Amino acid sequence: MRRSPRFVRFIAVGIALAILVTLILTFVFPEQPNYSRAQVFGFVGIILVTVFIGLSAAVAIGVDRASSRRARTVVMTTSERVEGDAEISADVKPGDGSAN
16 A cells, blocks of 8 residues: 655645745844835745745655655455354355255
8 A cells, every 4th residue: 555645734834834934034134124024024925935835845746756666566365264153054055155
């Protein structure tokens, strides 16, 4: 059985990281007279969220490809096991299920 990564979770983590990096970049640098911090946060956020979504999707695809290379095909056979009374009547043919 092959388990593939959840792409939405990878992308959600990418968005969260982008917002965190945007917050840090917005408040680390001094405020510009032409732009407020909210405008800088919005502009930088749009760019970084787009970039981080692409990067996180690429990482998810890489993890998916790596897991598919290691996946093995397993064939499972079952055998029928009869519980209870093991006596079979002489009139019943095995596999037939009917009496003569």
